[in-house]
Structures are given as C-alpha cells and as structure tokens.
Amino acid sequence: MASHRRPKQPSRTRVTVLTTAAAAAVVLSANAANAAPTEKLGKDEVKAKVDKLYEQAEQATEKYNGAKEKQQKLQKEISTIQDNVARGQQELNKLRDGLGSMATAQYRSGGIDPSVQLFLSSNPDDYLDKASTLDQLSSQQVEALKKIQDKQRELAQERAEATEKLKDLAATRTELGSKKKEVQGKLAEAQKLLNTLTAKEKAALDAEQQRANRSSTERVDLKDAPPASGRAGAAFSAAQSQIGKPYVYGATGPSSFDCSGLTSWAYAQAGVSIPRTSEAQANAGTRIYNQSDLKVGDLVIFYGDMHHVGLYAGNGQVLHAPHTGAVVRYEAMGNMPFQFGVRI
16 A cells, blocks of 8 residues: 655755755855956056065065174174183183192191182182181282182173173074065065966066166266266276176175165275165265265165165166166166265
C-alpha cells in the first residue's frame, strides 16, 4: 500500500535564513552591476603621482641618511670609549699590583699595615672616606690609593657614558630601519603605479625620461655665470665628472649618488668635509638668499624642509642628482622651490 505520509515542511528558521541569503545575493548583484569600473589612470596622471612619491621618498632618504650618519658617529665614539676603558683597566690593575707589592714588602718586614690590609679586602673609596685611617698610611701608600680611587671613578664614568651611547645607538638603528622601510615603501608604491601602464605607455614614459636625462647632461653655457673659484670650483668640476651617474637613495658615489651624497662627495674631492645630509649642509656655510648673488659651486637648497640640494651651475641652472629613475644632470632651478644658497 502506497504511503500517504505528508512531506516534512522546512522550519521557520531555515526559511528565514534562506530568504535573507537570497535577498543579500540580489543586493550584491545589483551593486556589482551598478558599480562603476575602476578608472585607469592615464600616463600623465601616473607620472604626476610617481613624481610625488619620488619626492616623498627623497624626503625619507635624507632622514635615513641622517640616522645612518648618526649611527656611524656613535659607533666610533663607543669604540673609542671602550678602548679607553680597556686601557684604564690595565692601568688600574698595575696600580693595584703596585700596592700589592707594598703589602708584600711590609709583610716580609714584619707584617702588613692594617690599613693596607683593609684596602686589599674592600673598596678603597670606602676606605679613603675614613679620614682617621689616613694617619696610619705612609705618603707613598696614600698617593697610590688616591690614584686607584681616581682611576676607578674615571672608569665608572666612561662605562656609564658608553651605556648611554649604546642605548642611543639602539634607538638610532630602529629609526634607520623605519626610514629605510619608508623609502622602500614609497618606491614600491611608485612601481605599482608604473605597472598599471600599458607596454606602450611605459615605453613612452621611459623615452621621456631618457630625453630629459640626455638633454640635461649636456654642458650648460657658463659664459655669463659668475666664475667658480677655489674649493667651490674644484667641487663643481668633480661633480661634472659624475654627470650621467644614476640616482640611488643612500648612495655617496662614485658609481651612484643621492642628492646630498653628490654634493658631499664633490666637496670631499676638493679637500673640504661637509655634512652628509641636505638639512645639515644648509647650515654648513654662509646663506645666500638672492639667486643673482650665487656663484658656481655654491650649494643650492630646495623645498621648505630642505630635503634637496645641488650645486649652482650658473645661468639659473643647478647640477644635481634629482630622484629615482634619473641621473646626475643639470636642471633649471625654477623647476623646484628655491630656498637659498650656501657658500662653503
């Protein structure tokens, strides 16, 4: 006999869930249909954004350079202090050995002076603070103990200084890593934008950059420019010899440079040591606020935060390492916000 059992009805909860899911699917489908496709940026828009990212990367680069310079300076200072401590410890050991020899001599002649015995078994600082015991020491022993005390204090101070500098070094290394990540992040973001271009657009953009590099690496006409002289002239000539070398963040030559890496390298070839970063170079000499007063070889500082520097080339031109993707070249100063010149 056929079964007439009634089919089981879905529960109210299950119906509600299915209805809700179906409704959500309809809404999502409608939203997807109505959403405008992501608009692709044109070549010029991408270039503008990439140029801005390169500028931000250069800002971070100069902070990175500053942290790196500070790290190197701290490492040298710490090494010097540690060497001083090692030598001081050797001197202290000799002084103690000398006092031990006195004690030995006293023992052989009839016993160790109680005051010397006390010193050899405890801290001489505590011992010397007890003025009454000084009467029990010979002048030779007093002098030896004071030398030991002075050397101990000196070593304690140097060790404390080294400890503080090591803390500062750790903080500087953290900052260095942070700035390096920031630079790399900006460059990666720029590359991501460039990757959205078609092969034809990329080729056109590369061709533009190559034309800019070629046209800007030709020698500018200096016939009307104030003449370079002395060290500034030598620095400018050195920088000219590097025209065409690529910009690489953190680089100081001679195969590649960043902006302050080029200027510091150029002046070093002229026998002049200037600071590593553009911000520090801005304070390395006499400031010149009138462009007409600039001379070839003067440093030229750009942007309000002073994150870019070049060498004045005459006739409103600057010789500099511009940014990632470019090479050491000449450029019109009007292309960047001039702040002031610096005569070293």
